[in-house]
Amino acid sequence: MKKLLAILAATTCIGTAHAQEIKEFNIGILGGENAQDRMTSNECYRAAIESALGVPVKVFTPADYDGVIQGLLGGTLDMAWLGASAYAKTYLTDPAAVEVRLTKQNLNDSTGYYSIGFARKDSGITSMDDAKGKKFAFAEPNSTSGYLVPAAELIAKYGPLENYFSEVKMSGGHEQTIVGVNNGDFDAGVSWADGVGNWEDGYASGAFRKAADAGLVDMNNLTEIWRSALIPEGPMVVRAALPADVKDKVTALTADLWETDKACAYGVAAGDAKDFVPASHDMYLGIIDARKLSGE
16 A cells, blocks of 8 residues: 555655644454454554644544444544445535544455354254344444344345244344354354355454454354355444544555565454555445434
């Protein structure tokens, strides 16, 4: 992403003096894993941004997605990596609140991922048809792959989910869904992955990979039973009201992260990926329309 850095440098005066227009910089990290793991995975990223901006940088890990959304809307958070649905809610609440800057490019060059249905391998559930009459877990209402997309696709095929499954639960996050299914609290559920590589590894990136890397589950004990249509990777957004040089400096640092600190980029991306690449609002128009139709 050196080209992006060059473009930003040519169009914007990126200097510490300008960064001093802000007193601090706050990053919001969506739920999906426990707060301490989110802090640990992003500490190198926080430190790099702090060094680049010359002001204190803090990471905030709200209990749910809405905490990050409200922080961006209220101006208490300056940037975040959002899921597509969380971005849609932010945009629908205030179209001028944030700017889309980057998204993740996977190892296969795609900028999309999947909602993946899964169950314990010893459960006898090998497809979503087998999950009829079972206890099913989504992540939380503002999750794209953990609720919005799979709910829409499953309703289209099976009708009202409360009639299809014996019980529908919100686990609270992707990690909670994965651990809950693994422990037998739910019969099946959905989480997310890029679909690149091997199931046994949790694929190359995503919630399964994070859970496997953390030793929370052995993927050999779980099995994939369903996969959604391709979902656009969520965007890195910055608060629109920030000084332009601050927004550009953070964007350039992030765009270069796979080249400058691969281990740090791995933590930010929830696993292995190829790059962080430019993104635009138009990539999320379909998800925005889906949220409008859902009435949420």
